[in-house]
Amino acid sequence: METHRGADAPPEPLGGTHTGGRSWRTFTHRRQPTNLTRHRRIHTGEKPYKCLDCGKSFTESGRLLCHQRTHTKEKPFVCTTCGKCFTWRSNLIAHQRMHTEERPYCEDCGKVFTSRRHLNRHRRIHTGEKPYKCQDCGKSFTLSGYLLSHQRTHTKEKPYLCTTCGKRFSWRSYLNAHRLIHTGERPEKIYECEDCRKIFTCGSNLRRHRRIHTGEKPFKCRDCGKSFRESGRLLRHRWIHTGEKPYKCLDCGKSFTLSWYLLCHQRTHTKEKPYLCTTCGKRFSFSSNLVVHQRIHTGERPYVCSHCAMTFRQRDHLRRHQQALHNGESSDGA
Template sequence: MEFIKEEIEDMSYPEPSRMKHEDTEEQIDQMEEKERRHKLNDVKKLCDFKTQETEAKKLHTCSQCGKSFTQKHHLNTHMRIHTGEKPYTCTQCGKSFTRKQDLIRHMRIHTGEKPYTCTRCGKSFTRKQYLNTHMSIHTGEKPYTCTRCGKSFTQKQKLNTHMRIHTGEKPYTCTQCGKSFIQKKDLNTHMRIHTGEKPYTCTQCGKRFTRAPALSVHLLIHSGEKPFKCDHCGKDFISSSHLKRHLIVHSGEKPHVCSLCGKSFSWLDSFKQHQKTHDGVRDHVCSLCGKSFSWLKSFKRHQKTHTGVRDHVCSLCGKSFSWLKSFKDHQKTHTGVRDYVCCDCGKSFTTSSNLKQHQRTHTGEKPYTCTQCGKSFTLKQDLIRHMRIHTGEKPYTCTQCGKSFTQASTLSVHLLRHSGEKPFKCDHCGKDFISSSHLKKHLIVHSGERPHVCSLCGKSFSRLSSFKLHQKTHTQE
């Protein structure tokens, strides 16, 4: 406003005695100048008034953080941040809020009210900002762009979250195990591992889930719906993520390569699991026996060995399973479906893992080697079982007599001794056995088969154990 003041001070006005009634050119100029001077003076007064008014309005200042407000009730609302007061409580679920408008918005969850409707597709929303975000789907507008990789986003908040991928920032940390996350919602989901909370329940079977998407996929199991179809082989899937994983089978792509050993993987989760073998990270610890696991799914599978829960039951034979995958693989034994075929010998299998294991009989590959004695194995589980010879570990304990075993299958057979059950019957003589392996050994008695032949003396044996025992007679000589 200084230039206005200077301009006003420099103005000189004609004396009234010298002014004539005739409107000369000079007089007109003077009158116009006088009018202009009044206008400038009014502007100055108005600006000064507005400045004073704004300053006068901000009379309510927070004593704790110094923030000022134009109205007292705004200050009162702000103070609740410091005091933690939440005076507005939902009568239906008990959740409390600092502001009344937050409670009003929350109530729409219970009432189902969605007052903001998209004029393009008719979809409704509980909040106006959700509608504004939704509108970008129709307009295709993504105004927020990442300067690092060029990816665009509809919301600034989503861009900020995305930037953490580049910076490595993980601001949300679990207080129980120290694991950090990029987003708060990921931390909230993770916390359910510790609390055991499963807020999403299937109305058909009562099974509970930690995440809503997991429940949505589960419901498709009941409906039998598989909306995602593979264009290559026609196989159907219940989710787009399952289809994406399957497509890699056709492409043969393995984009995830370990920088330490060069091994490549088709799926990111398999790659991450492999990396833990180098790091030695086992962040999932069983509270009952102290055993630790690299992967959550392995940890959950282990927990069922303590609980004995087998919630997947075959409707045809009554056999129950702890895991859905094992249940589905079992169902194929009834349907006869074997969609994984060996290209070397034509033998078919119910699962891809069984096919891979079988193919090692052709290649002679034994990728799992014992670090203590150098013995190699075709299957990882065989190496794990073998290692118990060195460690003396017997993790499977009979609850009736306390006897421990290195393998779960051995414990299962042992439990039949307590129950007296012998579920495997010989069709030739009617004799009962507690395991299928015992029945197989017995059947050789009826067939007369002696497949194990000594190369030194030509003697043949029906059982491998008898053959090995015989071989020792030659070595002792």
């Protein structure tokens, strides 16, 4: 099939798309006008699709259609398990993990999350990373929300209004504590976290919460020295050393340390494929496989080789590329 490229275009590298320097993407003749025109908007910045409700512009009609749901409140993605509807496919996929319990988990403490984004944010507790810095006083925070909350100590902004008496507060937790005055439920003493302004009615709960900010991990594994913020997480971690696997598959007898490991495993017996690609109708047993598959339709290639800037749909493809061409050196983009 005929392709269109510049006369001086070098051959496209094997294994991925080169993103460094000039772009030499190729497009088939049959679909070339659509694909090439759409691709060139990356370079020109052209956004021909405009929302008539708010004026925001987009490079592709599909992105405009997705955006318009913020105005129409349309929720076309339905959970076949419970019937709940969602505006975005990604939200449906995250929600479905509530039913299947197939969720990303933290290797440090075992906590599970509905999305990898939430997991990445959580991991800052373990790494101590605080990327959000206050320009007024230099204090740093793990989450952007913590920084925004902190900045009110400088701006004196009070966005939270008590509709009963009209008093305003800088933090939602202050408003919630204040409301107890009107309901007659206010405790004798309240405890405030000085980092995020969260309010507690019990001092022990505040002390446990503060470990999120201080990084303190008082519960240490005597076998490997790994530390944890909570005793329950240490107990779960110790199953690695004891070999305890309390969750057993009734079909084959295989045992697992976590219940959601068992639920995922059981699909090898039931052949259940609850994750549907709404573009082509293909089904998958695990949401992670669906996410990778959807990149075929979206063109997303999130894994970038730091050595040559080639991009890949899957991390394993990047690793194989590095082993073959870069002496197995890992990429910063992995």
